[in-house]
Amino acid sequence: MIVRRLFPCLMLSLLSVQIQAAEVKIAEPATAKPPATSVSAKTYTADLLSLYRESRLEDPRVLASYARNLASQAHADEAFGSLLPQITAQAGGNRIKQTNELQDQVYNSENYSISLSQALYNKAAWENYQKYKKTIKQTESESVEAQAEAALDLAQRYFAALAADDELELTEAELRTNQGSLDRVNALYAKQLAMITDVLDLRARVDTLAAQAVDDRNQVRVSRAALSEIVGRPVTEKLSRIRTDAQFKVSDQSLDTWVQNALQENPTLKANIAAVDVAEAGVRGGNAGHYPTLALQLSAQNTNEGYNNALAPKTDSYVAGLVLQVPIYSGGSTSARVRGLVQDQISAEQQLEATRRQVVKETTNAYLTADSNVEKMRANVNALNSATQASIASQKSFAYGVVNAVDVLNATQAEFKARRDLLKTQYDFITNLFVLNRWAGKVSTESVESVNAWLSNNSTTDPVPVPDRKSKQ
CATH class of the missing domain: 2.20.200 (Outer membrane efflux proteins (OEP))
Structure with a gap:
């Protein structure tokens, strides 16, 4: 009897020593496992850069901002024409x-x-021309901002679609894992070696995951529809995932440097500065009615x-x-018009100050959030390693009768949660980096290319790292 009681404890101790001695690998189980059953990464053909190039030609926001810029140039030419001879x-x-x-x-x-x-x-005609010249600068900056906003929106929807794909694959993998555990417990219960509560707990989890998979499939379709809205065509091909060897880093520049660059280069801020100049020219043009x-x-x-x-x-x-x-007297309309233009100028100046404060706040938030994401990813990697080893240990311990099925269920849930948390943090980091570049006025083809380097191409793509273990009964 004593030997029978000590045998499970001895086996658990030996198992614990083996796990501690196992080599730690990022997002990999501590023991060998069969190849993942997810779709081969070589089928992923669409990446962020290719979709970005398509969206620049199809996104209505970008095309509308470009048209507004051309319209402002035409209006400036029209105003200049009034200064030339009229024949x-x-x-x-x-x-x-x-x-x-x-x-x-x-x-x-x-x-x-x-x-x-x-x-x-003709001072009024001259100031009108100066106003439209400033308007060109304003619409140029607004066009740059529209492109940056569209690029950020595309990146957010791209990684939302990736996250939806990952969630579906992880849910299906967790469903397979729990289904395997349920099959083993059913076999043990048939031999009166397991309790009915273990069977019911596992069955409830399997049913919950099956329902969750339905929602995940729908979310995949919804996220693809959102991505298709920007690109202008149905996006049905596979999306390139983040490389497993990607090294994430915010920047060598300090936060103060990023803030100062944002105050100089942010396109929205430039547009507001130009709007103040436009308002000042409008006031001068209004006063010209007295000349x-x-x-x-x-x-x-x-x-x-x-x-x-x-x-x-x-x-x-x-x-x-x-x-x-x-001009001698026009019923006071000229003076009233000037008063209105002065208030427009004050409004533009206040909007400029509000935008300046927003740029400082958003740049700071994006920098600190992206920086914390890097630290969080390191913690998530450690958490995933621990959760993976704990899941493997619980499954082996269950085979020796040391733990019950609920312990296995909790360990499996913790492992998949750690995988989800790691992927989510990676996507959050990249989107926050896009937000940071947007407020700093650095969202361009080059910045998209730099982020796209973290994505795997057609020859070096890795699938979502999900476990698919088949433990022996």
């Missing part, structure tokens, strides 16, 4: 009948004219029509003159 030509013909006491005649008259007007001093205007006018005319539409010999007339207009 018009006119030709006309009349059928005239004149009747009086002396005569009753019908005749045709012709007139041809050309005129030129050149503004010599006089001076224009040069030249004209030439050829006609056979005289005074009171009388028939006359064809005559050429040439006129040169200066036109001075002095």
Whole structure:
């Protein structure tokens, strides 16, 4: 009897020594396991960079911002045109009948004219042109911001789709693992070597995972639909996953350096600075309504029509003159317009200050969050190693009768939770890095390429590391 009682304890001690001596590997069980049953990574053909290049040609936000920039350039050309000479030509013909006491005649008259007007001093037109020049800078920065926002949105949806794929594979792998445990417990229960509570606990977990798999499959479809919205086509191909040998690092630059760069390069901040300049030009243009205007006018005319539409010999007339207009009173509309423009300027200045504060806050948050994600990934790797070894130990201990099925169930849940936490932290890190680059004004093709280097290409892709153990009964 004593030997029978001590035998399980002895086996558990030997097992514990073996686990501690096992070599630690990232996201790998401590003992050998069959190859993963997930889809081969070589079938992954779409990566973040390829989808980014497609989205730049298909995303309506990017195309709309580009159109707004072209429109502002056209408006600036229009405003500049008002400063150049205005030339018009006119030709006309009349059928005239004149009747009086002396005569009753019908005749045709012709007139041809050309005129030129050149503004010599028009402050309102000049300030209007300056306003539209500033508007070009504003829409250019807004276009850059739209591209950065679209790139960030694409990255978030890309990794959300990856996370959905991972969650489905992990749920199915956990379902297979628990189903295997349930089969073993059912066999033991048939031999009266296991309790009914163990069978019920495992069966409940298997049923829960089966229901969860249904939700996960739906989430995969939903996440792909969100990704397809940006790319402009159905995204059905496999997505490249994060390389297992990827080395994550935020930057060698300090937080203060990132904040200072963001205050200089953030496109939203640049757009707000340009908006303040536009508002200032608008105020100057409004005040110009109180200023006089001076224009040069030249004209030439050829006609056979005289005074009171009388028939006359064809005559050429040439006129040169200066036109001075002095605004005296317009019912107070000019002053009211200036007051409104001043308030618009104050609003733009306050918006600029709000954006400046937001840039500092968001840059700081993104930097600190990304930096903490790196530390969290290291902790998650350690947690996964421990959870994996604990899961293996619980399954072997269950085979020796040292632990019950609930202990195996809890250990399996802890292992898969650790795998989910590690993948989630990796995705959070990359998306936070995109957020940091966006606020720092660094989201571009180069930044997408640098992140894409962490993704596996068609020749070096690894599937989701999920265990698929088949323990002996």
